[in-house]
Amino acid sequence: MKLYTINTEPLRNLDIFETRIKELPESRAKKAQSYRLVKDRALSLGAGLLLNQALRESGINPVTVEFDTSECKKPRLIEHPDFHFNIAHSEAFAILGVGDTPLGVDIEKISPVTLSIARQYFFKSEYAYLMALPEAQRTLGFYRLWTLKESFMKAVGLGFQLPLNHFEITLTVPIQIKQQVDRHDYTFTEYQALPDYCISSCEQL
Structure with a gap:
């Protein structure tokens, strides 16, 4: 991509x-x-x-x-x-x-965010991951997860018709996903192209 x-x-x-x-x-x-x-x-x-x-x-x-x-x-x-x-x-x-192949991208400006959004909308393990981070790293962690999740939602062609808590992203190396939307495998990439922004992509393999 x-x-x-x-x-x-x-x-x-x-x-x-x-x-x-x-x-x-x-x-x-x-x-x-x-x-x-x-x-x-x-x-x-x-x-x-x-x-x-x-x-x-x-x-x-x-x-x-x-x-x-x-x-x-x-x-x-x-x-x-x-x-x-x-x-x-x-x-x-x-x-x-x-x-x-089908793909999705997302970009978000890193700015203060209320983590109650993650508690309400993210997969439970994703919220637990954020809360286990040092407080100074949680905002970046939130935007990493958000952009990765939205890139997947766009790659499968559903956007926000697919609820954020219907699939699970794990920030390992490489990034992993557990999903039942389809039977395809997906690969994720994060970019440091712009300071103060999170950019992620998801591409069907």
Whole structure:
């Protein structure tokens, strides 16, 4: 799997936005322009630019390529079933994962968090793992688990239709998962591409 990242803050400038939006296919340009907030328009444009780059690198024309969605609304390419991609964003950063099997990516800014979220929504063993960590490490541990779990939920195409406590992530080396969603095996990767952010990917083997 290949990971792409972009800081979309410069795209919030109207002149830059209007120039770069012309690089997108009409459908994606309209989607980016439809957002009310400037930051959301910039994130959508940034994700589109990353996808353009990845498509070109794979020998696919980003202008003529056609998309549809799975039953769970996950975007996919109609004529290129082996080109799998997933997009995520947090704050000003957008990321794109591309591979030849189903995959998911997630990015989260590391900021103070209430661990009652983990107690309520995570698998019991995951919450126990967090509480066993030194207090100074719990926030990072939370975001590691969160991004890994969300990347899996996206890889299987369900997103938050799959409850967070219906599968278990173990932060071993390599990272392990116990799940009954399907019979496939999955591999996880964590990235240190951006300071103060957790980035994770999940890819079907």
